[in-house]
Amino acid sequence: MLPDGAPRASALSDVAVHAGVSHQTVSRVVNGHPNVAPATRERVQRAITELGYRPNTAARALVTGSTRSFGLVTSHINQYGPAQTLLGLEKAARAAGYSLGVAILDDDSEAAMREAVDRFVAQSVDAVVALSTYGQAVEALRRFEAPVPLIAVQVGRDESRPTVWVAQEVGAELATRHLLELGHRTVHHVTGPPDSLEARGRMVGWRRALEDAGAPVPEPLHGDWWPCSGHAAGRELAARVRAGQDDVTAVFVANDQMALGLLSALADEGLSVPGDVSVVGFDDVPECAYFTPPLTTVRQDFAELGRRGVELVLARLRGEPLESQPVLPQLVVRRSTGPARQTV
Amino acid sequence: MLPDGAPRASALSDVAVHAGVSHQTVSRVVNGHPNVAPATRERVQRAITELGYRPNTAARALVTGSTRSFGLVTSHINQYGPAQTLLGLEKAARAAGYSLGVAILDDDSEAAMREAVDRFVAQSVDAVVALSTYGQAVEALRRFEAPVPLIAVQVGRDESRPTVWVAQEVGAELATRHLLELGHRTVHHVTGPPDSLEARGRMVGWRRALEDAGAPVPEPLHGDWWPCSGHAAGRELAARVRAGQDDVTAVFVANDQMALGLLSALADEGLSVPGDVSVVGFDDVPECAYFTPPLTTVRQDFAELGRRGVELVLARLRGEPLESQPVLPQLVVRRSTGPARQTV
DNA sequence: GGATGGATTGTTAGCGCTAACAACAAGCTC
DNA sequence: GAGCTTGTTGTTAGCGCTAACAATCCATCC
Numbered sequence: 001m002l003p004d005g006a007p008r009a010s011a012l013s014d015v016a017v018h019a020g021v022s023h024q025t026v027s028r029v030v031n032g033h034p035n036v037a038p039a040t041r042e043r044v045q046r047a048i049t050e051l052g053y054r055p056n057t058a059a060r061a062l063v064t065g066s067t068r069s070f071g072l073v074t075s076h077i078n079q080y081g082p083a084q085t086l087l088g089l090e091k092a093a094r095a096a097g098y099s100l101g102v103a104i105l106d107d108d109s110e111a112a113m114r115e116a117v118d119r120f121v122a123q124s125v126d127a128v129v130a131l132s133t134y135g136q137a138v139e140a141l142r143r144f145e146a147p148v149p150l151i152a153v154q155v156g157r158d159e160s161r162p163t164v165w166v167a168q169e170v171g172a173e174l175a176t177r178h179l180l181e182l183g184h185r186t187v188h189h190v191t192g193p194p195d196s197l198e199a200r201g202r203m204v205g206w207r208r209a210l211e212d213a214g215a216p217v218p219e220p221l222h223g224d225w226w227p228c229s230g231h232a233a234g235r236e237l238a239a240r241v242r243a244g245q246d247d248v249t250a251v252f253v254a255n256d257q258m259a260l261g262l263l264s265a266l267a268d269e270g271l272s273v274p275g276d277v278s279v280v281g282f283d284d285v286p287e288c289a290y291f292t293p294p295l296t297t298v299r300q301d302f303a304e305l306g307r308r309g310v311e312l313v314l315a316r317l318r319g320e321p322l323e324s325q326p327v328l329p330q331l332v333v334r335r336s337t338g339p340a341r342q343t344v
Numbered sequence: 345m346l347p348d349g350a351p352r353a354s355a356l357s358d359v360a361v362h363a364g365v366s367h368q369t370v371s372r373v374v375n376g377h378p379n380v381a382p383a384t385r386e387r388v389q390r391a392i393t394e395l396g397y398r399p400n401t402a403a404r405a406l407v408t409g410s411t412r413s414f415g416l417v418t419s420h421i422n423q424y425g426p427a428q429t430l431l432g433l434e435k436a437a438r439a440a441g442y443s444l445g446v447a448i449l450d451d452d453s454e455a456a457m458r459e460a461v462d463r464f465v466a467q468s469v470d471a472v473v474a475l476s477t478y479g480q481a482v483e484a485l486r487r488f489e490a491p492v493p494l495i496a497v498q499v500g501r502d503e504s505r506p507t508v509w510v511a512q513e514v515g516a517e518l519a520t521r522h523l524l525e526l527g528h529r530t531v532h533h534v535t536g537p538p539d540s541l542e543a544r545g546r547m548v549g550w551r552r553a554l555e556d557a558g559a560p561v562p563e564p565l566h567g568d569w570w571p572c573s574g575h576a577a578g579r580e581l582a583a584r585v586r587a588g589q590d591d592v593t594a595v596f597v598a599n600d601q602m603a604l605g606l607l608s609a610l611a612d613e614g615l616s617v618p619g620d621v622s623v624v625g626f627d628d629v630p631e632c633a634y635f636t637p638p639l640t641t642v643r644q645d646f647a648e649l650g651r652r653g654v655e656l657v658l659a660r661l662r663g664e665p666l667e668s669q670p671v672l673p674q675l676v677v678r679r680s681t682g683p684a685r686q687t688v
Numbered sequence: 689g690g691a692t693g694g695a696t697t698g699t700t701a702g703c704g705c706t707a708a709c710a711a712c713a714a715g716c717t718c
Numbered sequence: 719g720a721g722c723t724t725g726t727t728g729t730t731a732g733c734g735c736t737a738a739c740a741a742t743c744c745a746t747c748c
Contacts, residue, residue, distance in 0.1 A: 009491065011703090011704055011705085012704060012705065012706095013704080013705095021727075021728090022727065022728050022729080023704090023705085023728095024706080024707095024727075024728065024729080025726090025727065025728080027705070027706065028726095028727090031706085034725095035724095035725055035726060035727090036725095036726075036727090037725085037726060037727090040726080040727085054462065054465070054466040055466065055704085055705080056406070056466070056468065056703090056704050056705070057402075057466055057467045057468060058401075058402045058403075058405035058406040058411065058467075058468050058703085058704080058705090059402075059406050059703070059704035059705040059706090059733090060704080060705055060706075061402035061405075061705095061733095062400070062402040062403050062406050062703090062704080062705070062706095062732095062733050062734065062735085063704085063705050063706045063707080063732080063733050064705085064706065064707095064733090065733085067402065069445070069467075077427055077430060077431060078424070078427045078428050078430075078431050079427075080422070083421055083422045083423075083427045084422050086421060086422075086446075086448075087421060087422050087448060090446060090447070090448045091448065091450070094447070099445055099447070099463065099467065100445065100446055100447075101413070101443055101444065101445045101446075102430075102434060102444055102445075102446055103434070103438070103443070103444075104430075104431060104434045104435065106435070118398065119443065121353075121398070122398040122399065122400065122401055123401045123402075123413075123443065124400070124401060124402050147353065226630060227630055227631050227633065227634045228630075228633075228634075230634075231634060257630070257631060260631050260634045260635075261634045263634070263636070264634035264635070264636060264638070267636055286570060286571055286572075286601070287571050287601060287604055287631065289571065289572075290571045290572075290574075290575060290604045290605045290607070290608035291604075291608070291636075292607070292608060292611055292635075292636040294608075355733090355734055355735085356734060356735065356736095357734080357735095365697075365698090366697065366698050366699080367698095367734090367735085368697075368698065368699080368736080368737095369696090369697060369698080371735070371736065372696095372697090375736085378695095379694095379695060379696060379697090380696075380697085381695085381696060381697090384696080384697085399734085399735080400733090400734050400735070402733085402734080402735090403703090403733070403734035403735040403736090404734080404735055404736075405703095405735095406702095406703050406704065406705085406733090406734080406735070406736095407702080407703050407734085407735050407736045407737080408703090408735085408736065408737095409703085
C-alpha cells in the first residue's frame with residue numbers, strides 16, 4: 001500500500017526553493033493574501049502544482065489554533081433524522097471549507113457528552129455541534145463552558161445557547177388539528193422517550209391543539225422511537241377499542257417508525273386503518289409512502305437543519321450573533337387518515 | 345460562550361514547571377514510557393490533573409506525522425446499513441484511541457473519491473476507510489495510491505486491497521434456497537443499483553442457488569435500493585401474475601426497503617403475501633418485523649463489519665497483513681414466505 | 689577503588705507553518 | 719531631492735510536542 005521508500009510530501013520550503021522565493025511568499029500565495037506580484041504568484045502557483053503541494057493541516061493548526069474543522073456529537077446516528085441531518089451538515093461544512101469529525105455517545109449521560117467535547121477541544125476543532133442528543137447529555141450541554149463555540153441542532157429551542165431547531169410543536173399541532181378536522185372527538189398520542197426534547201415538543205403541540213379545540217386530552221402512551229414500542233402501543237389501543245372505549249379513533253404517533261409498529265399491531269388485531277382508526281406519524285421517512293396504508297405524517301427537512309447548523313456556526317465564528325429561525329414542518333396527507341368512524 | 349479573556353490551555357511546559365521537572369519527563373509520563381521513577385510519575389500525574397492538561401493533537405501530529413485518527417469516506421450514510429456500520433466503526437476506533445472524520449461523497453465519481461481521500465491525507469489521518477461506495481468511486485479505490493493505508497469495508501471482496509465484507513452471495517443463496525425449499529419452481533429477483541458491488545454479489549448468489557437447484561433463471565428486475573423502485577418492480581410482477589405467468593410465486597429483493605415497496609404494490613394489486621407470492625428481503629432493518637406481513641429477510645451484522653474494519657486498519661498500521669474473514673449473514677424467517685401456490 | 693552499565697532525567701533540535709516585523713524599491717508630494 | 723507612502727519580499731521567532739542524544743546518579747563487579 002504505502003510505498004515504503006516514499007519521499008516525504010513536499011512542504012512549503014520545497015515549493016519556495018522550486019519557485020525561487022521565500023517560504024513566506026509561498027504561504028501568502030497559498031492563503032490568498034493580497035500584495036503578491038502577479039508574476040510571482042503565478043510562478044509559485046506553478047511550483048505548487050508541479051510538486052503536488054498540499055498544506056499540512058497539523059502545522060497550520062498548531063500556529064493558528066484553528067483546524068478548520070467541526071466536531072459533531074450525536075447519539076442516534078443510525079436513525080433516519082440524525083443521519084439525514086449529518087448529510088446536510090457535512091455538505092455545508094465542506095462547502096465552507098471545514099471538515100467534520102464525529103463522536104457518537106455511548107449513552108446519553110453527562111460524562112459521555114463531556115468526554116466527547118473534551119476530545120474535540122484537544123483536537124482544536126473550531127466549533128462543536130451537538131445533534132439530537134438527549135437525557136442528561138442535553139442538560140450537560142446547557143451548562144457547558146467550552147473554549148469553543150458549542151451549537152445545538154434539533155433539540156428544540158434552547159434559550160441558553162445557539163440552537164437550530166424544527167418547530168416540533170407546530171408539526172404536532174398540524175397533525176392533531178388535521179385529525180380533529182376530520183371529525184375525531186379526540187386524538188391519542190404515542191410519545192417518544194421522555195428525555196428527548198423533540199418528543200416533549202411534539203407532546204406539547206399535541207396537547208395544545210386539543211386544548212385549543214376544547215377536546216379532551218387523553219393520557220398519552222409512551223414509546224422509545226422504535227417500531228417495537230409502537231407495536232405495543234397499538235395493541236394497547238386495540239384492546240381499548242375492543243373494550244368499547246369509543247374515543248379511540250385517531251392516534252398521533254411521535255415518529256414514523258413507531259407508527260409502523262402501531263399499524264402492524266392494529267392490523268393484527270383486525271382493526272382497519274383509517275376505517276377504524278386514523279394514524280399520523282412524524283418525520284416522513286422515505287418508507288412512509290409504502291406502509292400499509294401509506295402513512296399521513298409530518299415532514300421535517302433534516303438536510304435544511306444541517307445547513308442552518310453550519311450557517312449558525314459560521315456566523316458565530318465571525319462574531320455575528322445570528323438568531324436562527326425554526327425550520328417549519330409540513331403535513332403530508334396520505335391514506336392512513338380519514339373521517340371518524342360512527343360511534344354506536 | 346467563549347470567555348474572551350480565557351487563559352490559553354496549559355501546555356506541556358506549564359505542567360513541567362508546576363511539577364518541577366523537564367517538559368520531556370512530562371511527555372514521557374503522558375505517553376506511558378517506562379523508566380520514569382514512580383514518585384516522579386505520580387507528581388507529574390498530579391500536576392496534570394491540577395492544571396487540567398490535555399495534550400495538543402496538532403502539535404503531536406506535526407512531529408509524529410500521525411493524528412491518531414481515521415478518515416471515513418462514504419456516500420449513502422442516510423441508509424440503514426452504512427449508518428449502522430458507522431456506529432460500529434466509530435465505537436471501535438474510539439476504543440482504540442482513534443477519532444473519526446467523515447467525508448460524504450456528493451456523487452460516486454472517481455473525482456469525488458479522489459478529492460475526499462486527498463483531503464484526509466492533508467489532514468494526516470492514519471488511514472482511510474471507504475465504506476459502501478460504488479460506481480466509479482469503487483473503481484478509483486482499486487487503483488488508488490495513497491500515502492496512507494486505504495481499507496475498504498462492505499464493498500464485497502476485493503483482491504486488490506484490504507477489505508472487510510459480508511458474504512453477500514452466501515446471504516443471497518440462503519434466501520433463494522429457502523424459497524426453493526418451500527416448493528417454488530423458481531425465484532424472481534429485484535436487484536440493487538448495477539454499480540453496487542453488494543447488489544452484484546446478491547445477484548450472483550441468487551443465480552448460483554437457482555442453477556445449483558436446476559431451476560430456471562428469470563430475467564431480474566432492476567431497482568435502486570429505494571422503496572419506490574421496489575414498488576415499481578412489484579407492479580411489474582403483479583402484472584405478470586395477472587397475465588397468467590405462473591412462475592411468479594417467489595421474489596428475492598436485494599434490500600428491505602425495496603421489499604417494502606414491493607409488498608405495498610402487491611397489496612395494491614390484490615395479491616396476498618405469502619399466499620400468492622412469497623417475498624424475502626435483505627438487511628433486516630428494525631422495521632422489518634412490522635411490515636405487512638412481517639418480512640423474511642437476511643440479516644447482516646453491520647456493527648460487526650465496523651468493528652472488523654477497525655481491526656483490519658489497526659493490523660495494517662502495525663504491519664501485520666491480517667487476512668479478514670467475511671462476516672456471514674443469517675436468514676431470518678418471518679411471515680412473508682410460505683409454500684408455493686398451486687398452479688392451475 | 690575505578691570501571692561498567694542500567695535507570696532516570698535533562699538538553700537540544702526541529703516538525704511545517706503563520707505572524708510580526710524588517711528591508712527595500714518605486715512612486716509620489718512639496 | 720528629502721521625506722513620505724505604498725507595494726512587495728525576506729527574516730526571525732515560536733506554536734506544543736517528540737526524538738535523539740547527553741548527562742547524571744547509583745548499584746554492581748572484578
